[in-house]
Amino acid sequence: MTEESKETTVKPSAETAVNTETQPKEEQPDPKKEAAQKVLDRIRGLIVQELGDHVLEDALLMKHQPTFVVKRDHWLQTVQLLRHHDALGFDYPEAMAGTDYPANGYIEVILYVYSMNHNELIAVKTRTPRDNAELQSLSYVYQGLNWEEREIYDLVGVKFTGHPDLRRIMMPEDYEGHPLRKDFSVWKE
Amino acid sequence: MAELRTEEMLLNVGPQHPSTHGVLRVVIKLDGEIIREATPVIGYLHRGTEKLSEDLQYQQIIPYFDRLDYISAMLNNHAIVNAVEKAMDIEIPERAEYLRVIVGELNRTAAHLLFVGAYLLDLGAMSPFLYVFMTRERIIELLNEISGARLTYNYMRVGGVKYDAPPGWFAKIREFIPYFKEMYQLFDDLITGNEIFISRVKGIGSYGQEEAINYGLSGIPLRSTGFKWDLRKNKSYSVYDRFDFEIPVGTNGDNYDRYYLHLLEMEQSMRIVEQAIDSIPEGPVMGKAPKILRIPAGEYYAAVEGAKGELGVYIVSDGKDKPYRMKIRRPSFVNLQIIPSLLKDQNIADFIAILGSIDIVLGEVDA
Amino acid sequence: MMFGLLKGLGVTLRQIPKKNVTLQYPDVKPDWPDRFRGVHKFYPEKCIVCNQCARVCPTSCISLSGTRGEDKKMHIETYDINFEICILCDLCTEVCPTEAIQMTDTFELAEYSRDALFKNIEWLAENGRQHDARKGKSDDQANHDAKAADKAGEQ
Ligand code: SF4
Ligand code: SF4
Numbered sequence: 001m002t003e004e005s006k007e008t009t010v011k012p013s014a015e016t017a018v019n020t021e022t023q024p025k026e027e028q029p030d031p032k033k034e035a036a037q038k039v040l041d042r043i044r045g046l047i048v049q050e051l052g053d054h055v056l057e058d059a060l061l062m063k064h065q066p067t068f069v070v071k072r073d074h075w076l077q078t079v080q081l082l083r084h085h086d087a088l089g090f091d092y093p094e095a096m097a098g099t100d101y102p103a104n105g106y107i108e109v110i111l112y113v114y115s116m117n118h119n120e121l122i123a124v125k126t127r128t129p130r131d132n133a134e135l136q137s138l139s140y141v142y143q144g145l146n147w148e149e150r151e152i153y154d155l156v157g158v159k160f161t162g163h164p165d166l167r168r169i170m171m172p173e174d175y176e177g178h179p180l181r182k183d184f185s186v187w188k189e
Numbered sequence: 190m191a192e193l194r195t196e197e198m199l200l201n202v203g204p205q206h207p208s209t210h211g212v213l214r215v216v217i218k219l220d221g222e223i224i225r226e227a228t229p230v231i232g233y234l235h236r237g238t239e240k241l242s243e244d245l246q247y248q249q250i251i252p253y254f255d256r257l258d259y260i261s262a263m264l265n266n267h268a269i270v271n272a273v274e275k276a277m278d279i280e281i282p283e284r285a286e287y288l289r290v291i292v293g294e295l296n297r298t299a300a301h302l303l304f305v306g307a308y309l310l311d312l313g314a315m316s317p318f319l320y321v322f323m324t325r326e327r328i329i330e331l332l333n334e335i336s337g338a339r340l341t342y343n344y345m346r347v348g349g350v351k352y353d354a355p356p357g358w359f360a361k362i363r364e365f366i367p368y369f370k371e372m373y374q375l376f377d378d379l380i381t382g383n384e385i386f387i388s389r390v391k392g393i394g395s396y397g398q399e400e401a402i403n404y405g406l407s408g409i410p411l412r413s414t415g416f417k418w419d420l421r422k423n424k425s426y427s428v429y430d431r432f433d434f435e436i437p438v439g440t441n442g443d444n445y446d447r448y449y450l451h452l453l454e455m456e457q458s459m460r461i462v463e464q465a466i467d468s469i470p471e472g473p474v475m476g477k478a479p480k481i482l483r484i485p486a487g488e489y490y491a492a493v494e495g496a497k498g499e500l501g502v503y504i505v506s507d508g509k510d511k512p513y514r515m516k517i518r519r520p521s522f523v524n525l526q527i528i529p530s531l532l533k534d535q536n537i538a539d540f541i542a543i544l545g546s547i548d549i550v551l552g553e554v555d556a
Numbered sequence: 557m558m559f560g561l562l563k564g565l566g567v568t569l570r571q572i573p574k575k576n577v578t579l580q581y582p583d584v585k586p587d588w589p590d591r592f593r594g595v596h597k598f599y600p601e602k603c604i605v606c607n608q609c610a611r612v613c614p615t616s617c618i619s620l621s622g623t624r625g626e627d628k629k630m631h632i633e634t635y636d637i638n639f640e641i642c643i644l645c646d647l648c649t650e651v652c653p654t655e656a657i658q659m660t661d662t663f664e665l666a667e668y669s670r671d672a673l674f675k676n677i678e679w680l681a682e683n684g685r686q687h688d689a690r691k692g693k694s695d696d697q698a699n700h701d702a703k704a705a706d707k708a709g710e711q
Binding site: 062063091093094095142168170171 | 231487
């Protein structure tokens with residue numbers, strides 16, 4: 001996992017390396033990958049042009065999936081740009097998930113957004129330290145993320161600042177702990 | 190006349206209410222008969238499928254998916270096996286793809302039938318429910334015959350499907366189709382032609398396209414606004430691109446459109462089934478898949494069109510035989526979010542009509 | 557207004573002469589298809605104690621133990637399935653190399669106590685004998701062969 005995320009776009013990712021091993025014709029470019037690379041480059045260009053170089057930590061392909069790793073402080077700003085910029089127009093929130101990486105000391109939140117006009121799906125993610133995990137809330141950009149953020153707050157334990165109604169959603173109000181954290185245990189010592 | 194003194198009242202609907210379709214609880218703030226605020230409270234059926242999955246091998250996760258949206262388990266099966274196959278680049282035999290489409294569409298029809306029956310029951314019409322169950326029972330029996338269970342099928346496997354169709358199964362579907370068409374006509378006449386029903390649903394609980402997209406709605410709640418969005422066409426998976434079918438859309442995004450789209454979609458599903466059983470190729474139903482499934486390290490997202498909308502699976506793998514993290518994008522969960530804004534300033538009498546039309550299953554909302 | 561109501565009434569009337577679709581359940585049992593996944597049956601003599609079924613079970617509800625007999629083969633000693641948590645998913649019968657564990661058409665599992673849902677090797681074997689008697693051995697053999705053919709196809 002960690003090697004994966006450290007990779008930049010220049011290097012082929014782990015799974016494509018496996019693919020080229022199994023396929024003898026190594027020179028053959030994968031059209032799907034090329035198309036994805038084009039999308040990635042275009043959107044990265046736009047983000048850098050509008051917000052500057054410093055908001056992005058990384059931009060990579062996760063198996064044909066353009067993915068942008070955004071710095072935590074620019075999370076809301078970047079997603080707002082993705083949503084409202086005419087050439088981007090990512091208006092449909094598809095899925096949002098938080099993943100705990102205790103080994104690396106951070107929690108990663110990933111958001112899949114789709115552009116109905118351009119028919120493109122991209123993933124944006126950001127990382128927050130595990131202790132005092134906190135992110136800007138996106139629920140005003142996409143109303144549909146209201147509950148998703150509540151779920152992440154409840155199960156992974158990321159606090160979303162600016163969320164209108166940040167309460168537990170699955171577990172009872174007085175529940176302690178966040179079940180989807182890797183160090184969670186139901187047996188209290 | 191002395192001025193009427195009004196006072197807000199708190200009303201608790203559910204979690205043990207027959208019309209909330211499971212254990213949904215809605216706390217309503219009432220002013221007279223007008224709903225001022227509605228807050229859904231969920232989590233009563235939370236079983237932690239995502240957490241459990243982290244401890245299970247991929248083939249063991251499939252039965253857990255059966256229990257999300259338990260009335261359309263075949264489509265849930267498809268979601269998980271599709272996600273794993275996409276991540277691992279597994280090719281599956283043609284016949285298995287066709288079988289998946291057939292059972293999936295049959296199951297979609299069964300789920301929509303149940304919606305129609307239950308929705309009418311919510312609105313006080315008892316008999317359509319019985320007719321619907323008569324029809325649905327035949328589908329359930331067909332699925333029972335091929336998979337061995339009536340609801341929790343656990344039929345699909347990574348790399349194919351568990352069984353080939355039993356002898357005479359396709360003939361039984363061929364027999365069922367005219368019966369379905371007859372019953373479909375009956376529902377259309379009986380329900381859509383009923384003035385009482387129409388006056389309770391037409392123009393009520395409507396929202397616009399932009400709002401629907403911003404809320405991330407999918408499935409019929411999105412299509413009812415006139416937005417043509419169906420993963421079977423827009424991001425075609427499996428062999429859906431080989432069949433000729435339409436995506437019916439509504440115009441007003443109201444209760445009536447949502448109800449009627451369920452009917453129209455059943456008709457299209459049956460069209461797909463008809464074409465699929467005519468053109469299903471011979472061959473094996475299980476392809477080459479490793480015995481122990483290990484997804485290469487990375488993150489993957491793949492979705493299928495479930496009965497309620499986009500059913501997506503996001504898998505983070507660290508290269509082991511179990512997912513590091515699995516997130517299920519449950520359409521019912523996302524669709525339910527629009528309820529507070531829909532119910533605002535509506536009559537309490539319309540509460541059930543609006544809630545029912547969104548078509549949620551609590552097993553999926555709570556996962 | 558009236559027209560819709562009358563039409564509904566017409567549908568009801570047309571239904572009256574038709575055949576019943578319901579069963580008088582406890583007296584008349586439903587006829588399940590061959591693949592129906594009901595409560596398990598177990599053939600102790602077939603089991604080679606490979607533990608595959610217990611390992612694949614997603615709810616970990618199978619517990620078994622065996623000993624090595626004088627003929628150097630493993631023999632099953634205890635085999636329990638906890639039907640409180642068994643989800644009748646069929647994965648155990650799918651992996652069993654010798655078809656020692658199979659599923660029957662028994663589906664009535666209601667009990668008065670939770671302990672009673674803990675079925676041991678005798679109960680499962682007895683369930684198998686009853687099921688075989690009900691189905692007739694030849695039928696069972698056919699079923700078995702079909703399953704074996706399925707397995708061959710899968711590999
Ligand atoms: S049917 Fe499934 S849950 Fe039940 S014992 Fe077999 S593997 Fe376990
Ligand atoms: S898989 Fe079959 S042979 Fe192996 S222990 Fe289980 S019942 Fe016995």
